[in-house]
Amino acid sequence: MKTPLYLGVDLGGTAIKAGLVDSQGHIGSEGERPTLPERGRRQVIRDMAALCLDTLDRAGLTTADVTAAGVGVPGRVDDRAGVVRWAPNLGWRDVPLGALLGEALSCPVALDNDANAAAAAEHIAGAAKGHENALVVTLGTGVGAGVVAHGRLLRGAHGLAGELGHMTLYPGGALCGCKNRGCLEMYASARALAGPGQKAVIEDPNGLIAYLAGGRPERVTAELVARCAEKGDPMALAAWDRYTSDLALGLTNAARVIDPGVIVIGGGVAQAGEFLLRPLRQKMDALRIGGAGAPGIVRARFSARAGIVGAALLAADAAGEKG
Numbered sequence: 001m002k003t004p005l006y007l008g009v010d011l012g013g014t015a016i017k018a019g020l021v022d023s024q025g026h027i028g029s030e031g032e033r034p035t036l037p038e039r040g041r042r043q044v045i046r047d048m049a050a051l052c053l054d055t056l057d058r059a060g061l062t063t064a065d066v067t068a069a070g071v072g073v074p075g076r077v078d079d080r081a082g083v084v085r086w087a088p089n090l091g092w093r094d095v096p097l098g099a100l101l102g103e104a105l106s107c108p109v110a111l112d113n114d115a116n117a118a119a120a121a122e123h124i125a126g127a128a129k130g131h132e133n134a135l136v137v138t139l140g141t142g143v144g145a146g147v148v149a150h151g152r153l154l155r156g157a158h159g160l161a162g163e164l165g166h167m168t169l170y171p172g173g174a175l176c177g178c179k180n181r182g183c184l185e186m187y188a189s190a191r192a193l194a195g196p197g198q199k200a201v202i203e204d205p206n207g208l209i210a211y212l213a214g215g216r217p218e219r220v221t222a223e224l225v226a227r228c229a230e231k232g233d234p235m236a237l238a239a240w241d242r243y244t245s246d247l248a249l250g251l252t253n254a255a256r257v258i259d260p261g262v263i264v265i266g267g268g269v270a271q272a273g274e275f276l277l278r279p280l281r282q283k284m285d286a287l288r289i290g291g292a293g294a295p296g297i298v299r300a301r302f303s304a305r306a307g308i309v310g311a312a313l314l315a316a317d318a319a320g321e322k323g
Contacts, residue, residue, distance in 0.1 A: 005061070006315045007052050007069035007105070010114065010307025013037060013089030016044070018051045019305065020059055020066070021312035025125030027305060029059035037090045044090070045097065049104035068108040070315030071097060072117030072307040076159050079112050085159070110311075110318040115162055116153050117310030118266060118302070119146020123153075124313045126301035127264045135260040136300070137164065137251070139222075139267035142177075143185045147258055154258075164254055165189070169246060187246035190222035190268050196239035197225035208233040226272040244276065248283035255284070255295055266300030273299060 003022050010017040012035060019030035031051055037044055052069065056062055075087030082098020084090075102109040112120070119128075119136035128134035132151045138144040143165030147154040154161045165185035166178050173182030186192060198217035201210040208228045213219040228236035251263060270276060277297050284297070302309050 004067045004316065004319075005065060006312040006319075007055070007066050007107075008117075008308040008310070008312030008315070009048055009052065009069065009071040009101075010117070010311060011035070011044075011048065011071055011073050011090075012114070012307075013074060016048055016051055017305075017308055018048070018055045019308040019312070020055055020061070021309055023313075023316050025121060025302075025309045025313060027309065029055050030305075030308065031055045031058070035090070037092075041090070041092055041095050045100050045104070048101055052105055063106050066107055068110060068315040068319045069101065069105055070110045070112070070117070070311035070313070070318070071101065072114035072311040072314075073097070073111060074114050077111050077113050078159060079110065079155065082109065082111050084111065108315070108319065110315040112153075112311070112314050113146075113155075113159065113162075114307050115144035116146045116155065117314060118144065118300075118306040119148055119153060119162075119310065120314050120317070121302045121306045121310035122264045122266070122300055123148045124317075125309065126306075127298045128262055131261045133258070133260045134262050134264060135164075135251075135254060135258060135295075136264045136266065138300075138306070139188065139247075139265065139269040140190055143189050143250075144267075145254070147260075149258065164250065167250060167253065169250055169253075184246070184250040188243065188250055192246075193222035193225050193239060193243050193269065194220050196242075197222075197228070197236065200235040200239070204235055207235055209236055222269050223271060226269065226275065230272070230275050241279075244279040245283055248280050248287065251280065251297075252284050252287040260295050262296045262298060264298055264300050266303055266306055270299050270303070 017032045020028040076085040084095040098109045122128040122136045134148040136146045145162045145164035147162045166183045169184045170182035174186040176183035197220040201217040229240035
């Protein structure tokens with residue numbers, strides 16, 4: 001019997017990524033191109049379709065060989081209607097992406113939020129497989145999260161479930177891009193870790209952070225700060241301790257509400273592996289209440305490809321042929 005194949009598309013503000021995925025989450029042919037959203041939605045959607053067709057062509061296939069396509073979108077999505085309600089990084093409102101891309105590809109197209117797509121990838125074929133209840137967190141430019149409850153993605157009444165990054169951690173704290181103050185995203189995103197590192201370049205020009213960044217604050221990334229902390233740099237260690245404390249607090253608050261069996265951590269910061277997970281476990285354990293143990297915390301199986309895999313598996317689920 002022929003194995004069903006699906007197209008998975010990760011639509012980001014910077015890049016569009018697409019891949020050919022089977023029902024077990026294995027990626028075959030894949031490709032990428034810049035989004036350039038300032039060109040308008042029509043051109044972006046044309047590029048999405050062209051990238052999908054190129055991806056199929058490299059595998060010697062056509063759209064007749066795929067069952068469906070799925071797209072992970074950075075914003076609020078009406079998955080039933082196939083409409084992107086609001087994607088601020090793209091400047092999109094009420095865009096019927098499912099219908100438009102489906103027409104271009106001549107196949108059904110399923111849409112979901114990109115964090116939900118990542119959660120689907122980890123739940124169906126990744127680190128959360130076998131867990132009926134899970135929280136999948138992506139630590140990138142922001143803090144994205146998807147919630148799996150009783151074996152299914154939790155989307156909420158308005159498609160906003162899992163907005164962990166905009167949970168208020170410190171009332172009256174730093175101003176967030178959502179216009180609220182003190183959001184977890186301001187303290188637990190990659191930007192929140194890079195910020196102290198950039199400051200360290202100026203305050204400690206002879207330090208390890210400044211050395212690895214070539215004395216240029218704009219070259220400091222969260223990954224660089226994590227690497228310096230692992231090497232014992234004092235300023236990096238201080239930033240890392242604060243970062244893991246704030247993230248542990250946010251994850252503990254979320255865990256108290258949804259009671260996940262496992263918390264899966266992905267995104268660029270998660271490349272630190274146990275150097276990140278170990279203090280998170282310790283700090284969450286210290287914050288536990290009523291004697292209840294903290295959930296398991298593990299690194300995501302899929303990293304940069306989570307959006308592609310998850311979008312494809314959501315398409316498989318919608319088509320009723322999930323493996």
